[in-house]
Amino acid sequence: MKSTFRRLFAELRAEVRSPKHCAAFAEARERHNAFQDHGAVASVLGVLADGGPDRYAEKEALSRALIAEQQAHPSAFWAAVLLVAYFPMLSRLRHRIYGHALASDDLDQLVVTSFLGVVADYPLDAGLDRTAMRLRQRTERQVFRVVCAEQEELLLFRSGPPENLADSERARWPEFRHNGTPAPRNPIDTADAVALLVEHAGELLDGETFDLLTATLICGRRISSYLDGALPDLDARERRRVYQRIKRRHSRALARMRPALEHLRCPCGEPAGLCVCRDADQPEEVAER
């Protein structure tokens, strides 16, 4: 077992059992019948750890209650509870990954963030059963999609012609901030980031699309989080439809922006660009300012 992965979950287990979270669990118990028979989160985790088939209905209800709680009140506590509850599944998944495209610590983080992403997007209103199985399948798909893409890129980097590598880099530009990366809270940095987007892409975007791109590119929010903030009252079916529409609009906007931002990429030949390399042919070398 990877020691970092095991250590991470040991810390999470200690965290969820901390008395400081008793109030959060007590509040959640008021909201979910599934928690009624449990005095503390340790009891919930005990039921979920039961491998027998007899308590399927109870475990299903608890899983759905935990997901609902994390979706409605996202917090480190509920995320940690879900991670601890699903540790056996996540651990098996983590140890099925082979390859050298990502470092071991990055793979740990990939499994964790993919699972939490799946939890955030899980459609509780869709009336699906076998929640644990669906979480596992969706997390596996998410993880292996990223690992395969990284593996292909590594292969391209090692054996492909340089033109293909340039195309692959261009397709990812501008890059998303990693999920969970907070937006710049320093007002000066925030103003700089927004002003940059206005200056270089403002003319290409309408107000709604600009708002969306600020949320994803500057704030690092997921499109689903953006949708929750912009249109919180949608029912499940309408939400899925609007989500797909926003996702398409987001992709089209990024494609439209790329040429306008091209001169800012590293390495660039223009002194007004963002690139701080001294030599355009050696982007790794960062000039001292």
Add this chain to the structure above:
Amino acid sequence: MSTEAPRAVMARAFRETTLSLIGLFQVYEVEPDLACATADVLAKLFRRHLRHVPANGDTSRRCPLHALVDEMDQVLGD
């Protein structure tokens, strides 16, 4: 700035200001009431300086700042 200034330059400046506010409000997750009030103030200034009368459109369920950018785009497209 006087109303003699070119409409397009002014409309573009108002548009960039509005986009900047949309971005900052998104980053700081401000209350919708503040976004509405800001849009009202900006729209009044914009319409007064450009002597623009807004078209009657369906603005229900839309952020007023987004609608204001559309209105500015109409002026720029005229």
